[in-house]
Amino acid sequence: MPHHGDVHTPRLPVDRPTLLALAMATTTLASCGASGPTPPPTPFTPGASSAPRNVIVQMYDYRFVPEVIDLVPGETVNLQVIDGGLVVHEAVLGDMPAQLAWEAAEAATVGAPPGPTPLVSPPPGFDGTRIVASSGQRVDVVWTVPANAASAPSGWFLGCHIPGHWEKGMVVPVRFVDSAGQPIASTPVIPSILPTPSGS
Numbered sequence: 001m002p003h004h005g006d007v008h009t010p011r012l013p014v015d016r017p018t019l020l021a022l023a024m025a026t027t028t029l030a031s032c033g034a035s036g037p038t039p040p041p042t043p044f045t046p047g048a049s050s051a052p053r054n055v056i057v058q059m060y061d062y063r064f065v066p067e068v069i070d071l072v073p074g075e076t077v078n079l080q081v082i083d084g085g086l087v088v089h090e091a092v093l094g095d096m097p098a099q100l101a102w103e104a105a106e107a108a109t110v111g112a113p114p115g116p117t118p119l120v121s122p123p124p125g126f127d128g129t130r131i132v133a134s135s136g137q138r139v140d141v142v143w144t145v146p147a148n149a150a151s152a153p154s155g156w157f158l159g160c161h162i163p164g165h166w167e168k169g170m171v172v173p174v175r176f177v178d179s180a181g182q183p184i185a186s187t188p189v190i191p192s193i194l195p196t197p198s199g200s
């Protein structure tokens, strides 16, 4: 008798509690926007260039897990970005001007068939990072958080700018913390809808 229940799909580390949490996060996001409570930071050892800290980001149709990304300015992280959704997603880490630049750049891909990765060049001065993953794919990128990131007036976010995805909930704030895990800047408020890129 075949063991259908034992079929392994290790590339999609999604368990039922996670899915439940996702469903609840949807509700939270829709009902109270960015004013909802975020979990308190958990102390961790900041990453170094010789020993990057693993930061796991899961992408779904259409949200990110976790609900907030804790980063220490100046640390080096290994971003493990997993697309557990059915369509291509991206993780753009950067301040709000950077998010707006990506939103504008990728607006040109509206109407493209689902699947292909939008071909977009980094906006001038972009000091964040962008990771694109297709369904079921995991992409690792080592990246160093800019030392002055916490002083960005707008705060930093992790967002997906494939057209329509931000509005569907694909954005979480970055919380900058010190090496003891204590916040050193306020967690930014997420605009539910980004300004329409000029010219459209």
Ligand SMILES: [Cu+2]
Binding pocket: 062, 088, 089, 090, 160, 161, 162, 165, 170
């Ligand atoms: Cu997306």
